[in-house]
Amino acid sequence: MNSTAGPPAWIRALRIAFGVFGIVALVWIPIENIGVAGYSEANYFSYFTIQSNIVGVVVLLVGGLRAPISRGWQLFRGAGTLYLVITGIIYALLLSNIDVQLGEHWTNTALHRVMPIVVLADWLLVPAAIKLSARLIGIWLIYPVLYGVYTLVRGPIVDWYPYPFIDPRHQGYLEMSWKLALMVVFFAILAAAVVALNGFLARFWRESRTHTS
Template identity: 65%
Template sequence: MITRAGTPPWVRVLRVVFGVLGVVALVWIPVRNIGVAEFSLGNYLSYFTVESNILGVVVLLIGGLRDPGDRRWQLLRGASALYLLITGVVYAVLLANIDVMLTDKWINDIMHRVLPIVLVADWLLVPARLSVTGRLIGGWLIYPAVYGVYSLVRGAIVDWYPYPFLDPRGQGYISLLIGLVILAVVFALLATAVAGLGVMFGRRDSSALSGPDGAVTSERDGGPGRR
């Protein structure tokens, strides 16, 4: 795996700025709803949007303050970019006109539009060349799969589902299953795209860092060396 030679300071500053913005957005809803009987913290934390944004905020803040460069960290960065991308795409296609308990427009925009764009942009600006393999794609998709199972099991217990496409009460389980299969295929394609873009942009950056004879002047993961 090859990553860019260091992260530009301005990128790290923006990571912290958007990370703090994300923290404010995530905390705003529970704080504003203190004492409101209809508000459920359990339901709030059961939205994929909220969970993916929490991960994205953690990645932004750690990336801005410490900027790790090891493979595990790059895998987590890629996963967070994927999950926020899923959040943005699903919202735009399926949920834009549906109430998902985010009545404040600025909060809604931050969680469904701003942070997805930021995490994907960060992945492209500081790419990690992870081999596009079935193991990588499958690993990234474990969390969405577990989330789907969790939502169905919890929904049956508390009689509440976070999203209409996860609610079997109106559509039935056959329709639900078909929809989930379609989503799984879309998510796999998005995961492949995220990994592939990391390779493409990482290769471009490696070429820029290499001299005429192919020597790499500096690399984030291993220092000077040859490819």
């Protein structure tokens, strides 16, 4: 497939369908908790899972409704893919047995498993052939780093942290810091993998068209 020619209609339709699915999953918990004592919308939207899924929904809906082909948009697609891949992997490795306050089982599955797989599949099915570089990885990692800063600044103010690995109250700042540093390195490796896989498939589709033409 060729991203410069635009994706086929069936991919655009699936993007829209899963984008709407993502919206439903995102708004389900706030709607369900209207008027519930102790529920905090600010805390809900402070989860990396929620923020990354919002980006994923934007990627899918814009990609389905307009299907832009500019380099800037492809970079945004790649960033959204990375953030949802981070969400899916971190959940599977560190959070699957921990209550992350996402309510019903289906919303938890939708936001931690389904949406990361869908956005990654879209990224690989419609490759953008973005060149891998340290600068690109650095740009993509700005948001996760800023999210960490936001969480650590907000945490003491509201006495709440979204994830145990970024909560210094029980592990201390030193132990938490080296864990977070390792996570940033891991995220950089994931970013490189996201770009490399995309480039590999872009070459594969291009060579396939050459051989069949």
